[in-house]
Structure formats: structure tokens, C-alpha cells
Amino acid sequence: DTGVSQDPRHKITKRGQNVTFRCDPISEHNRLYWYRQTLGQGPEFLTYFQNEAQLEKSRLLSDRFSAERPKGSFSTLEIQRTEQGDSAMYLCASSSGLVPEQFFGPGTRLTVL
Amino acid sequence: AQSVTQLGSHVSVSEGALVLLRCNYSSSVPPYLFWYVQYPNQGLQLLLKYTTGATLVKGINGFEAEFKKSETSFHLTKPSAHMSDAAEYFCAVSPYNQGGKLIFGQGTELSVKP
Numbered sequence: 001d002t003g004v005s006q007d008p009r010h011k012i013t014k015r016g017q018n019v020t021f022r023c024d025p026i027s028e029h030n031r032l033y034w035y036r037q038t039l040g041q042g043p044e045f046l047t048y049f050q051n052e053a054q055l056e057k058s059r060l061l062s063d064r065f066s067a068e069r070p071k072g073s074f075s076t077l078e079i080q081r082t083e084q085g086d087s088a089m090y091l092c093a094s095s096s097g098l099v100p101e102q103f104f105g106p107g108t109r110l111t112v113l
Numbered sequence: 114a115q116s117v118t119q120l121g122s123h124v125s126v127s128e129g130a131l132v133l134l135r136c137n138y139s140s141s142v143p144p145y146l147f148w149y150v151q152y153p154n155q156g157l158q159l160l161l162k163y164t165t166g167a168t169l170v171k172g173i174n175g176f177e178a179e180f181k182k183s184e185t186s187f188h189l190t191k192p193s194a195h196m197s198d199a200a201e202y203f204c205a206v207s208p209y210n211q212g213g214k215l216i217f218g219q220g221t222e223l224s225v226k227p
Contacts, residue, residue: 004156031213042203042217043157056212062176091156093215097120099166100145100207102215 004105006092012111013082017092021026021108025094032075033102034067035091036060037091049075050097082112116138119218128224132176132191136204136219138173139185145207146187147215148178157203163187164205174198202215 013019013079025032030051035043046065047057051072061067064082069075079086088110093102120135138144145164149157162170168180178189187204199221207214 033214035215039121040122040220042205042220043215045214045216048212056214093157094215097213100213101159102213103159103160104149105180106156109132111156 004092004094004103006105006108008108010109014113015082015084017082018080019082020076021090023075023092023105026103029096031095031097032069033093034077037089067106069110084112085110115206115216117206117216117218118202119204119221123158123222125224126194128192128196132194134202136187136218137185138206143182144209146180147205148189149203152200192203194212194225196225199223
């Protein structure tokens with residue numbers, strides 16, 4: 001299966017620690033998106049890349065959050081000095097750009113203690 | 114700013130009954146419209162999408178939705194519910210010329226009673 005993959009699937013960390021998540025999109029997709037989903041809510045847009053360029057960041061993405069897509073393939077999302085409010089499911093999606101539909105990965109569930 | 118409203122955070126139907134999940138969006142320019150389904154602890158799976166053309170779109174698992182521009186609605190229906198349809202359903206819009214990002218509604222949890 002060559003769908004979107006995310007690693008790790010679950011992450012438990014202590015407040016103040018740094019965490020990094022990885023997303024591998026569908027190989028021919030040039031757009032990659034990150035979303036955050038809290039319990040009982042719909043996903044909220046965080047940021048997106050077209051190839052290696054980060055073209056938009058949501059106001060939700062505070063200074064503690066950084067995302068990269070260095071070679072236009074996989075992407076990483078890092079959260080520094082985690083807070084309990086960062087506990088959520090982090091979803092990655094990719095698209096070809098030619099077709100507007102996005103394909104989602106299984107998500108990384110972050111729990112900050 | 115664009116927004117999506119899903120009426121009813123929980124909907125319960127009997128197996129075999131009609132499923133109707135409501136979605137309204139705010140936009141002066143018709144966006145692309147989507148319905149996604151999410152099973153527990155999983156990512157989102159696309160059910161169907163509207164881009165252009167026919168306003169009644171058919172998706173997977175017997176679902177369909179109708180785009181009504183005058184009502185700014187994109188309600189999801191299925192004639193006969195199955196137990197396996199129990200899940201969370203999200204309506205989403207992709208605003209015109211904004212890089213394809215999705216704006217989601219808050220979701221509707223569908224329960225199916227035997």
C-alpha cells in the first residue's frame with residue numbers, strides 16, 4: 001500500500017519536552033498538509049507545503065511549532081516545550097494539486113502529561 | 114472567513130433507515146466540497162467530493178450528496194443505513210484559490226441501532 005504514512009502513531013511525553021513527528025506522503029504528490037484534531041472537533045489546518053516550500057501557516061501554529069519538508073518528499077512537524085494543550089491528533093495529508101482531494105494518514109496521537 | 118456548519122453533533126438511525134447528515138457552508142464563491150468519514154483512532158477517508166458539473170455526486174458505500182448553491186448546502190444521504198456506517202462524518206470545504214487547504218465542520222457522529 002502506498003498511502004500516506006505517519007510515525008509514530010502514538011507519543012506520550014512530559015510537559016516541556018520536544019517532540020517530532022514524521023509524515024511520508026504519496027510519492028507523486030507535491031502538496032503536503034498538516035492538521036490538528038482535538039477530541040470531538042473537526043481537524044484544523046496548521047500548514048502546507050508545495051514541494052519544499054512552506055506556503056501558508058495558520059495562526060494556530062505558534063512559535064513553538066515548526067514544520068519542514070527539506071527535499072519535497074517527507075515532512076516533519078516539531079513541537080518544542082510541549083504544553084498540555086498540545087495534546088491532540090496530528091494528521092498529515094497529501095494531494096497532487098491537480099485534483100483538490102487530500103489523502104490522509106492515520107495520524108499521530110500526542111499526549112502531554 | 115469561510116466556515117462550515119454541521120447540524121447535529123450526534124445522529125442516531127435504525128438499521129435500514131435513511132441517513133441524512135446536514136452541512137452548510139459560508140462562501141460567496143462556491144468552493145470545492147467534501148465529505149470524509151473517520152473510524153475510531155484512524156485517519157480520514159474520502160467519501161465523495163464536489164468540484165464542478167453535476168450537483169448530485171455519488172460516493173463510496175452508497176453515500177451521495179447534493180450541492181445546492183442557493184442554500185449553500187451539501188447534505189449527505191444514504192437510503193439505507195448499515196451497522197458498519199457507524200462513524201464520525203466530517204464536511205469540509207476547500208476555498209477557491211487558497212492552496213487547497215480544507216476547512217472542516219465540527220463533525221457528526223452517526224450511530225446505527227439494530
